[in-house]
Amino acid sequence: MPSPTLPALIEALRRLPGVGQKTASRMAYHLLQHDREGAQLLAQALQQAASRMRHCALCHTFTEDEVCETCRNPQRDRSKLCVVETPADQAAVERTGAFRGLYFVLMGKLSPLDGIGPKDIGLSTLFERATAGEVQEVILATNFTAEGEATAHVIGEALKARGLKVTRLARGVPAGSELEYVDLGTIAHALVDRR
Amino acid sequence: MPSPTLPALIEALRRLPGVGQKTASRMAYHLLQHDREGAQLLAQALQQAASRMRHCALCHTFTEDEVCETCRNPQRDRSKLCVVETPADQAAVERTGAFRGLYFVLMGKLSPLDGIGPKDIGLSTLFERATAGEVQEVILATNFTAEGEATAHVIGEALKARGLKVTRLARGVPAGSELEYVDLGTIAHALVDRR
Ligand SMILES: [Zn+2]
Ligand SMILES: [Zn+2]
Numbered sequence: 001m002p003s004p005t006l007p008a009l010i011e012a013l014r015r016l017p018g019v020g021q022k023t024a025s026r027m028a029y030h031l032l033q034h035d036r037e038g039a040q041l042l043a044q045a046l047q048q049a050a051s052r053m054r055h056c057a058l059c060h061t062f063t064e065d066e067v068c069e070t071c072r073n074p075q076r077d078r079s080k081l082c083v084v085e086t087p088a089d090q091a092a093v094e095r096t097g098a099f100r101g102l103y104f105v106l107m108g109k110l111s112p113l114d115g116i117g118p119k120d121i122g123l124s125t126l127f128e129r130a131t132a133g134e135v136q137e138v139i140l141a142t143n144f145t146a147e148g149e150a151t152a153h154v155i156g157e158a159l160k161a162r163g164l165k166v167t168r169l170a171r172g173v174p175a176g177s178e179l180e181y182v183d184l185g186t187i188a189h190a191l192v193d194r195r
Numbered sequence: 196m197p198s199p200t201l202p203a204l205i206e207a208l209r210r211l212p213g214v215g216q217k218t219a220s221r222m223a224y225h226l227l228q229h230d231r232e233g234a235q236l237l238a239q240a241l242q243q244a245a246s247r248m249r250h251c252a253l254c255h256t257f258t259e260d261e262v263c264e265t266c267r268n269p270q271r272d273r274s275k276l277c278v279v280e281t282p283a284d285q286a287a288v289e290r291t292g293a294f295r296g297l298y299f300v301l302m303g304k305l306s307p308l309d310g311i312g313p314k315d316i317g318l319s320t321l322f323e324r325a326t327a328g329e330v331q332e333v334i335l336a337t338n339f340t341a342e343g344e345a346t347a348h349v350i351g352e353a354l355k356a357r358g359l360k361v362t363r364l365a366r367g368v369p370a371g372s373e374l375e376y377v378d379l380g381t382i383a384h385a386l387v388d389r390r
Binding site for chain 1: 200201203204206207208210211212213217218220221222223224225226227228230231233234235236237238239240241242243244245246247248257259281282283302303
């Protein structure tokens with residue numbers, strides 16, 4: 001390569017998950033050849049996200065503040081706590097408009113094979129928050145995958161043992177699918193039919 | 196989404212070729228959750244590449260200078276000009292160590308269906324350079340795809356009409372391969388091009 005800037009860019013693009021040498025090269029050439037504006041835009045977005053984003057002290061989702069906007073919202077029903085795996089799942093539930101409570105975002109799911117245990121998804125914080133007195137019902141909205149179901153089971157058992165009302169999104173959501181990509185009507189129905 | 200920084204990052208990642216909403220989300224969460232350093236590094240590499248990289252005035256490849264390092268190298272044989280589609284193809288030829296001449300990088304290929312014509316791949320610059328007196332032989336090293344072959348044909352005919360010696364990379368059986376497993380078209384071409 002004639003210039004060190006190009007290999008450096010290709011190397012940096014390989015930090016993205018699922019991007020190998022060949023894809024990284026194609027991306028670099030595309031941006032330089034056809035979309036400099038996109039490259040500048042992406043640089044800025046990465047810079048801002050990496051420096052500004054942190055985790056909400058209450059719900060663990062990504063936020064730029066100590067406590068996120070949703071958790072600060074006085075209009076939200078503080079007696080209901082919806083547990084989701086990721087901010088994208090939270091956004092999917094939000095888009096239905098069928099839930100006015102608060103969230104706890106695990107930022108992952110239990111996955112013993114990948115070495116992801118209760119500590120990595122903040123379960124002790126969740127249990128503390130759920131049993132502090134304000135929360136009346138915990139709605140488990142982890143994905144309907146094997147790992148999501150196992151995570152819901154572990155959380156559900158622990159919270160029931162602490163005397164809490166625990167519900168799970170109804171099976172209106174097709175098994176094996178990820179919430180982020182499920183149509184809004186299905187999610188809304190599953191919320192209403194929660195058991 | 197609780198913060199505009201995250202959707203902005205996902206939107207910016209979608210500018211990368213082959214990256215849709217789902218992949219962009221996964222990339223954003225991965226960087227924020229597991230690789231902030233990678234995000235910073237990529238931001239910097241993009242910023243530098245987008246602001247510094249331009250095209251070599253002689254060969255059109257990406258460079259940070261007016262004329263690239265290869266074109267400036269006094270050790271290179273200025274009588275031979277190798278025409279390739281991309282800087283990656285140029286790098287592949289370089290790695291063989293079998294070519295000491297100079298290059299012309301089309302930064303694309305003729306593709307009428309995509310609206311890419313002679314002007315978009317700098318053919319008038321190439322013809323000017325090839326006929327300026329120094330170049331004795333033009334080696335067409337475009338890819339052996341339908342579009343690469345068509346591009347080589349157009350360039351070859353034009354340069355031959357201008358009295359230049361034009362050659363094409365030999366088609367043939369890849370080194371180290373067994374005939375039994377080589378596709379028929381390749382064997383047929385290798386037969387025609389036998390030397
Ligand atoms: Zn929050
Ligand atoms: Zn050059």
